[in-house]
């Protein structure tokens with residue numbers, strides 16, 4: 001078979017581990033040829049590709065980012081985009097296209113497979129861990145580890161100065177990174193999009209902690225968090241180039257308002273793309289590798305429209321259609337029963 005591969009959407013640690021596993025299994029076990037497309041769907045629509053063989057993927061397992069490059073956007077954003085995807089697949093004599101992506105890329109892949117009859121399968125990735133149909137995505141665990149390390153470091157400087165440190169983490173509309181890193185880092189409070197916050201309640205948590213003789217607080221804030229309606233006004237956010245709401249100023253508002261209400265000095269740290277860069281953790285390398293091997297299995301089963309998924313520790317096939325326009329939100333029991341038990 002000839003198998004095309006692309007990486008789409010925001011990058012995350014582990015993408016290269018998937019590419020390596022696909023090439024190693026496809027070539028080594030089936031005698032397939034693998035073709036990589038540069039810059040996600042742009043490379044497919046513009047016919048920019050590279051032949052990937054075992055020699056070329058040597059050494060990429062621990063490397064962050066993606067050797068293929070990535071972009072947001074896809075064939076449904078421009079007239080004739082789907083025709084160009086089909087034309088390239090024909091020109092390259094592809095029997096299958098493997099799309100390694102998050103919610104946006106998997107939605108596109110699902111539409112191409114189910115609505116346009118193209119032989120496409122998916123591999124879920126994202127640091128946000130917000131893909132429906134899988135228990136986890138690779139990249140997430142690395143981001144959580146980076147955020148946890150940062151929280152550990154911030155604790156000591158916060159203690160020295162008796163400050164409130166507000167740490168903003170990524171996650172878009174979900175609080176997976178904030179919740180996990182907050183629990184692991186012993187945060188004073190965790191603010192997630194799934195649970196609108198009240199700034200007065202947050203200030204009361206910080207004040208209560210200090211009243212108990214503890215000092216220094218670390219408040220972890222997910223970038224997409226929102227205040228309870230009518231409790232706090234935020235500056236207008238606007239949209240980025242791709243129509244996504246611009247995030248990133250909430251933590252500054254929270255820092256300022258907490259200082260005002262508690263009297264303690266605050267500092268704000270936005271971890272930003274540090275969470276997405278660098279080498280994947282061993283967990284993510286293994287998950288990405290299993291996903292890559294599983295993807296080749298799906299290709300040889302002609303399982304078009306399916307993606308690999310992790311369910312109860314096993315790699316299984318799941319319909320990509322379950323991801324369409326959906327977001328996987330945090331486990332509320334974990335937030336209410338575990339995270340909240342340590343607030344204050």
Ligand code: F6P
Pocket residue numbers: 010102126127128170171172223247276
């Ligand atoms: O989806 C992954 C993610 O890192 C989100 O957590 C974040 O909101 C967004 O991508 C940032 O996107 P960009 O790299 O385009 O700034």
